[in-house]
Amino acid sequence: MxxxxxxxxxxxxxxxxxxxxxxxxxxxxxxxxxxxxxxxxxxxxxxxxxxxxxxxxxxxxxxxxxxxxxxxxxxxxxxxxxxxxxxxxxxxxxxxxxxxxxxxxxxxxxxxLYHPLLDYPDFWLAEGLATYLQNIIMLDNAVFDIDEFNLRLRSGLKRGRDNTKAVPGTLSSVSENMWSLNAQQRVYWSGVAFFIEADLALSTKGKSESVRTLIAQFQRCCKMTHPSGQRHSAQLFIAHLDRLSKTTIFSNLYASYKLRRDFPIISSSQLNALQPLR
Missing domain, CATH: 1.10.390.10 (Neutral Protease Domain 2)
Incomplete structure (x- = not known):
């Protein structure tokens, strides 16, 4: 270079x-x-x-x-x-x-850069995706090892869970006011939990795709023409991921997550079951 x-x-x-x-x-x-x-x-x-x-x-x-x-x-x-x-x-x-x-x-x-701009109530989705992918990228390129990957996810999920206790409300409403509420940990790590659950669901269904491969496909096919920053941007983004995976995993999770008042429970066994390098 x-x-x-x-x-x-x-x-x-x-x-x-x-x-x-x-x-x-x-x-x-x-x-x-x-x-x-x-x-x-x-x-x-x-x-x-x-x-x-x-x-x-x-x-x-x-x-x-x-x-x-x-x-x-x-x-x-x-x-x-x-x-x-x-x-x-x-x-x-x-x-x-x-x-x-x-x-x-x-x-x-x-x-x-691999996803479109989403509206404020859906910042949890955007920030969760970037946070999840940053860790996958660093693991994939040997910046750290699998033990550090798991430690970072566990620590982040704990921060998200602790922050949720201090910031009540639905995830979408908290996300819309993330900075004024000091709710970054809840917003970011609820989004990470969403994509962990999506990856696990894809694996359970025997799909060859993973979150990282679907995002790569979306970048190639659809990102440059996708509407950005609009109320429906997230729903369209989720619909693309469903279409690319030939599932309804992402839309089903999205419908429940945006209304969540609690923090998702991701167990150690679930983290161990992740296969982020496919």
Whole structure:
């Protein structure tokens, strides 16, 4: 993978698959820092595409905001939707590529590029999917092992369960007001539980597909023309996953999850039964 300077030290571009990727810095960085960030971004995009297939959008802008004071290597990231979806990442200065590669943020944000923008009451679905996929991507690419994968899921589900006790209401209503309610853990990890249940149900029915393979198929066939940010975006997205899997697993789960007031129970045996690398 080749990088070259386009605008002095401000913009670097490369090509991954069919997607033209432009990496831009919002402020000056040393050549050493740039090399670490370039290595990290290249590795992370390649890892995500290995697991979920090639991105179908023709252009991807990634803006890096270097920060001095941060408790994490990548303290914040976000997707900006538009004609071409883009990624913004805040990165702690002087962080090595080895440390950056082990951080989850970029895998989470790039995973969002594989689904459409959903409306606020369905943010649990979007954030749950990106959180679930980030862990699958990191496991699939040996960023961590299966024991760490299971530990991260167990710990996250516990945080979601604890947060649910403090934030009552239906999942869709809580999701719509996630930030003001400080309900991120409930919203994100209820969504993860949804996709764990979907993967287990697919396996039980003897399906060769899994969540990761269905998302890869959706990206290829339907994401670029799918309506984004509308009230019915989630229902259409779920309908696509049902159609691709030739089941009603996703619509049945969606109908119950959006009205849930409790946190889903996912047992250790269920986690052990997951086969995320199919």
């Amino acid at each position: 080749r990088f070259y300077i386009l605008f002095a030290l401000a913009c670097i571009t490369n090509n991954v698959g069919a997607t033209h990727i432009e990496l831009m810095y919002s402020s000056w960085l040393s050549n050493t820092d740039q090399k670490h960030i370039n290595t990290w971004v290249s590795h992370s995009i390649e890892a995500t595409e290995k697991t979920l297939g090639a991105l179908q959008q023709t252009k991807l802008n990634i803006t890096v905001e270097p920060v001095f004071l941060a408790s994490e290597p990548v303290p914040w990231g976000a997707i900006k939707r538009g004609k071409y979806d883009s990624v913004e990442l805040h990165v702690k200065r002087f962080t090595s590529s080895e440390v950056l590669i082990k951080d989850w943020t970029i895998y989470h944000e790039v995973a969002h």
